[in-house]
Amino acid sequence: MIDNRAKAFINMFAVLGTVTRLCELDKEAQALIADSNISIGFAVKNGPSGTLRFNNGKASIERGASDCTIRLPFGSCERFNGMVDGTVTPFPSKGFTKIGFLMKRFTKLTDILTKYLRPEPEALDDEDFFRISTTLMFHVIIEAIAQIGNEDAVGRQSASYIDDGIAKLSIGSDVSAGLKAENHRLTAIHEEPDSFTSYMTFADMKLARQLFDGKVNAVACVGTGLLRIGGLVPQVDNISRILDRVALYLA
Amino acid sequence: MHKIYEYPKSREYFARAAAVIPSGIYGHQGPAEGCYIPVEAFPLFSERAEGTYFWDVDGNRFIDYMCAYGPNVLGYNDPDVDAAAAAQRKKGDCVTAPSTKMIEFAELLVDTVASADWAFFAKNGNDVTTLSIMAARAYTRRKKIVFFKGYYHGVSPWTQKIDYPGIIEEDVANNIYIPWNDVSAFEQAIAENPGQIAAVISQPYMHGNFKDNELPAESFWKKIRKLCTDNGIVLVIDDVRAGFRLDLAGSDHYYGFEADLICFCKAIANGYNVSALCGKDFLKSTVSGMTYTGSYWLSAVPFAAGIACITKMRELDLPRLLLEKGLKLKEGLIAAGKKHGFDLHVSGEPALFYLRIADDDTLMLHQEWIAECVKRGVFFTNHHNHFLNYALSDGDIAETVSIADEAFAVVANRRG
Numbered sequence: 001m002i003d004n005r006a007k008a009f010i011n012m013f014a015v016l017g018t019v020t021r022l023c024e025l026d027k028e029a030q031a032l033i034a035d036s037n038i039s040i041g042f043a044v045k046n047g048p049s050g051t052l053r054f055n056n057g058k059a060s061i062e063r064g065a066s067d068c069t070i071r072l073p074f075g076s077c078e079r080f081n082g083m084v085d086g087t088v089t090p091f092p093s094k095g096f097t098k099i100g101f102l103m104k105r106f107t108k109l110t111d112i113l114t115k116y117l118r119p120e121p122e123a124l125d126d127e128d129f130f131r132i133s134t135t136l137m138f139h140v141i142i143e144a145i146a147q148i149g150n151e152d153a154v155g156r157q158s159a160s161y162i163d164d165g166i167a168k169l170s171i172g173s174d175v176s177a178g179l180k181a182e183n184h185r186l187t188a189i190h191e192e193p194d195s196f197t198s199y200m201t202f203a204d205m206k207l208a209r210q211l212f213d214g215k216v217n218a219v220a221c222v223g224t225g226l227l228r229i230g231g232l233v234p235q236v237d238n239i240s241r242i243l244d245r246v247a248l249y250l251a
Numbered sequence: 252m253h254k255i256y257e258y259p260k261s262r263e264y265f266a267r268a269a270a271v272i273p274s275g276i277y278g279h280q281g282p283a284e285g286c287y288i289p290v291e292a293f294p295l296f297s298e299r300a301e302g303t304y305f306w307d308v309d310g311n312r313f314i315d316y317m318c319a320y321g322p323n324v325l326g327y328n329d330p331d332v333d334a335a336a337a338a339q340r341k342k343g344d345c346v347t348a349p350s351t352k353m354i355e356f357a358e359l360l361v362d363t364v365a366s367a368d369w370a371f372f373a374k375n376g377n378d379v380t381t382l383s384i385m386a387a388r389a390y391t392r393r394k395k396i397v398f399f400k401g402y403y404h405g406v407s408p409w410t411q412k413i414d415y416p417g418i419i420e421e422d423v424a425n426n427i428y429i430p431w432n433d434v435s436a437f438e439q440a441i442a443e444n445p446g447q448i449a450a451v452i453s454q455p456y457m458h459g460n461f462k463d464n465e466l467p468a469e470s471f472w473k474k475i476r477k478l479c480t481d482n483g484i485v486l487v488i489d490d491v492r493a494g495f496r497l498d499l500a501g502s503d504h505y506y507g508f509e510a511d512l513i514c515f516c517k518a519i520a521n522g523y524n525v526s527a528l529c530g531k532d533f534l535k536s537t538v539s540g541m542t543y544t545g546s547y548w549l550s551a552v553p554f555a556a557g558i559a560c561i562t563k564m565r566e567l568d569l570p571r572l573l574l575e576k577g578l579k580l581k582e583g584l585i586a587a588g589k590k591h592g593f594d595l596h597v598s599g600e601p602a603l604f605y606l607r608i609a610d611d612d613t614l615m616l617h618q619e620w621i622a623e624c625v626k627r628g629v630f631f632t633n634h635h636n637h638f639l640n641y642a643l644s645d646g647d648i649a650e651t652v653s654i655a656d657e658a659f660a661v662v663a664n665r666r667g
Contacts, residue, residue, distance in 0.1 A: 165613070195615045199473040204626040222283035223265060223290060230288045231613045233634060234461055241414040 004247060008047040008077035010249050011084040012145035013061065013188075015117075016042070018148040019052060020059040021139050021190070022113050025132045029112050032105045033059060040106065047077040070095030070102055106148060113203055124209075134205045135175050137212050142177045142188045144246045145239060149179075149186035152249075156240045160183045166198030167235045171208045172201070179239060198231035200239070210227030214247060253654055255629040261295040264308055276572025278628040279320055279475040279635075286634040292622035294630075300327035300640035305630070311351035313630040314647050321492055322518030325563060326642025332521045336667055339552045360529055363561055365528035366513055371538055376491030376516035378406030379528040380452065382543055383512040384453035386408060386530070387450035387485035390537040394425040395444050395452040397484075399430055399629050401459030404452055404489050423521070431457040434469045441482050446522035450512075451479060452487040455502035456599065458636045461614065463607055464599030474507040479511070483495060490528070491516045496602040496638070499561070501529075505570075505586050518564075523556035570602065573639045575649065580639075583652035591659035595621075605636040616662065623658035 016115060022031045039053040040066055049065040065071060071094035073153035074080040094239030115131040116125070117140060124130045140216055148155035149162075162181040167190070172177035178193035202208040203226040208214045211227075218240055229236050265282075269275035276295060278284055287293040303326055305315050305497035318324065325332060339352060357370040374381050382394055396409070404410045408422035427444065429436035441448060453475075457465040479486040488510035490502045495518040499507035503513060511534060517524035524547075563569075581597040581604060588595035593616075594609045608617040614633065621633040629651050631637065634642065 051542075052508075153413050157412065160413075217274065219281075219283040220269060221285075223269065223275040223281060223295075225290045228289065228620055231615050232461070233288075233614070234287055244414075244416060 003152050004077040004081060005047055006036065006148060006155070007249050008044055008080050009151045010144045011047040012042060012044070012050045013079055013147055014140045014213070014250075015084055016050070016052060016110075017061045017112075017143055018117075018136055018140050019109055019113060020061055022109065023054075023057075025135060026112055026116070027248060028138050029109055030057065032109055032211040033057060036101065036105065038070065038101050039068040039072045040102065041065030041094075042074065042080065043071060043079055044074045044080040046094075047074070047080060053177060068094070072102075077191065083133045087210040093109050096151065110188055131174075131205060132207070132228060134171070134209050134212070136161055136174055138169075139190055140250070141246050142190065142213060144180060144250060145150040145242045146186040146188040147250065148245050149242050151240075152245060155245055158238045162186070162235050163197075163232060165235060166193045166195065167231075168193050168196035168199040168201075169239075170201050171201070172204045174205060181235065195200055196231065198233065199229065200236045201228040203227070218243075253657055256294070256307075256626050256628065257308070258291070258294050258307065258311070259308050259334040260308040264454050280329065286618075286632060288618045289632060292626050294625075302326040302328070303640055303644070303647055311628065313625075313628050314651055315630045316639070316642070316651075317630055317632060317635070318640050319522060320635075321544060321638050322520075322522040323520035323638070323640050324495065324569070325521045325560060326640050327522070329560070329563070329642075331563050332523070332556050332559045336384035336523055336552050337554040339376040339555035342551070344552040345547055345550045345573075349549040350379045350455055350554065352551045352554035353549060354559065356525075356554040359558055359561055360515075361525060363565065364513065364515075364529050365500040366511075366531065367501075368532040368658070369530060369535045369538075370410055371528045371530075372554070373526045373528070374524050374545060375405070375515060375544075376442065376489070376526055377407055377410070378545065378548075379516065379526045380404045380410065380487075380489055380491065381407045381617055382528050382538070382541070383485075383487045383489075383514055383530075384450060384452065384615040385541060385543065386512065386528075386534055386538050387487060389541060390534055391449040391483060391485060393447050394447035395427055395448045396425060397427045397429060397437065397448055399431045399453050400428050401457050401462065402452070402454065402489075403459070403492075405491075431465055432471055434474045441478060441484070445634055446483075448482070448484050449489050450485040452477065452489055452548055454489050454496070455506055456604060457495050458605065459494060461635045464603075464636055466606040467506055468597070471502070473505050476508045485511045487512045487514070489514045493559070493600070493603055494518055494563060496570060496573055497600055499564055503514070507629055508635070520553050520557035521560040523560075525557050527557075543570075565633040567641065569641060572641060573602035574600075576639050576643055577604055578649065580648050582605070583648060585657050587656040591654065593659055593663070599636050601663045602604050602639050603636045606631060606637075616643040616666070619665070620658050620662045624654055627654040628656060629654045629658075649662060 033054045034057045035053040041070050051068045053060050072090040115135045149159035156250045167179045171229045176192035178189035207226050236249040262548045265275050282290045296308045297305045298308050340499040360370040361367045411418045413423050427440050488503045503510040504662050512530040579603050596609045597604050597606045599605045618633045624631050
């Protein structure tokens with residue numbers, strides 16, 4: 001069962017949060033924010049609040065929506081999720097003069113993101129597109145795992161079995177990230193962690209893609225050596241259980 | 252220097268298996284749940300087994316400290332057990348009317364196991380742990396079950412966690428989880444669920460994975476027993492893993508208390524497939540009325556094997572022998588580690604020892620060492636308690652310590 005509040009956290013920090021990496025990886029997205037100095041705050045009643053900040057050609061996301069140039073309030077998690085799904089049109093409570101950025105450039109950014117996260121099958125034949133799409137999906141999933149582990153009732157059960165430490169997740173030598181567990185709260189680290197207490201390494205982008213798309217199973221891949229796990233195995237085991245729920249929310 | 256094993260045929264067979272079997276080898280004997288780290292260090296399929304050894308499909312011989320995860324207690328192909336099974340097979344095995352071997356086996360268990368007034372047979376440990384919970388619920392007409400964290404009681408939905416694939420909230424809605432050795436947590440659970448707890452189920456000591464195994468604290472079981480009696484809660488001991496290796500009268504007997512229900516499998520018949528739930532007289536009528544059976548549960552060959560196995564274990568006073576072997580091995584392994592600067596912790600009961608190199612909390616060092624042992628012919632695991640069997644000789648223990656020593660040296664050199 002999907003929890004709308006947990007989904008709002010995923011939409012805020014995993015989906016919208018990935019706009020920041022989109023702007024690093026995609027040239028069109030980079031160009032869209034090249035001269036922008038603007039921030040969009042999303043304030044969700046009884047849910048998450050976060051601010052996407054565009055400054056000097058770089059994008060970042062932070063918690064809280066008090067310091068922003070455009071503020072978008074949402075009366076409920078369902079309304080916010082509706083905006084991400086494209087069924088709800090937000091109306092700003094602050095920053096009317098900047099609405100052009102929201103309507104044009106930001107909308108274009110999210111369109112590009114959707115292109116990568118929900119790709120047409122033939123688009124994946126392009127090597128560069130495939131790499132960017134899989135990398136973005138990897139970061140969405142890492143962040144979604146953290147949000148589900150913290151906000152979803154079943155995810156919290158999984159997180160309750162994760163001892164303190166950092167699990168390193170990587171795709172070959174191409175991309176790495178970490179999930180930090182502290183008192184059973186999870187934080188995503190969107191870069192290779194300096195040290196780690198467990199690891200889960202996908203052999204390559206192709207395998208990672210197949211796993212993300214549910215075409216192969218992680219347990220089966222351990223036997224073939226395409227997926228390597230080690231260290232504090234219960235950490236990655238319970239992360240895998242949360243990973244199972246990611247598909248439920250991002251389907 | 253010991254030979255370093257390679258496994259080309261294992262890999263070939265695994266590729267074949269993966270094509271037609273989910274995950275190639277599923278469950279605890281597979282590379283994922285078996286924590287084969289790295290997978291290349293471990294054999295995947297066996298060719299044959301004898302005594303304390305198994306040979307893989309590449310012809311490599313292993314001193315086997317997993318004993319098929321417990322069933323091999325006298326040695327693979329024990330001649331006495333196999334002869335009894337063969338004799339029964341000639342007479343009949345799975346027949347419309349069960350063999351009287353079933354009665355003999357039940358009588359032997361009642362005579363051997365201190366808390367047993369009756370025995371009910373099935374096939375796997377999971378069959379009888381599940382029966383124990385159903386019986387407790389039927390008898391008490393209560394729903395809730397108390398578990399100690401770190402438990403393993405099988406794979407039925409009631410034993411699993413809410414986040415496992417295929418498990419729904421309702422499957423585990425009546426489960427209460429408390430820390431091991433925590434009597435006050437049990438008292439609190441009783442206070443918070445008055446008249447609702449049907450049973451507490453526990454292994455005799457905590458032999459959970461990835462952590463040092465933990466024995467019961469002083470008077471822990473005495474207090475739990477009293478709380479169960481005072482509150483009408485059925486005390487179930489899951490002795491599937493430890494049963495008969497600590498005490499032929501049951502691990503509850505070993506720790507000085509009596510269970511209401513006790514579950515056996517693994518060492519009960521030296522690898523022949525049978526499990527048993529034994530219990531107190533007051534639960535016999537309840538179990539008599541339950542609908543619970545299986546196609547092969549009354550097969551006679553495993554009963555004959557079980558009778559021969561328990562009889563031989565009694566004659567040998569096997570738990571005493573396993574304790575001696577375990578202590579000898581423990582001493583040798585710790586000394587080998589110390590020689591190379593490693594602090595090897597050996598926890599749990601010696602007959603079911605658990606290993607962990609304590610110098611690295613991430614277990615990566617430990618996993619490296621285990622892999623080097625396996626590649627040289629000592630089948631240890633990096634996550635699970637081990638098992639001893641009667642066929643393990645002093646020579647095998649010496650060879651094990653020698654290989655462990657070499658593996659420690661390799662890891663020490665690699666880590667500088």
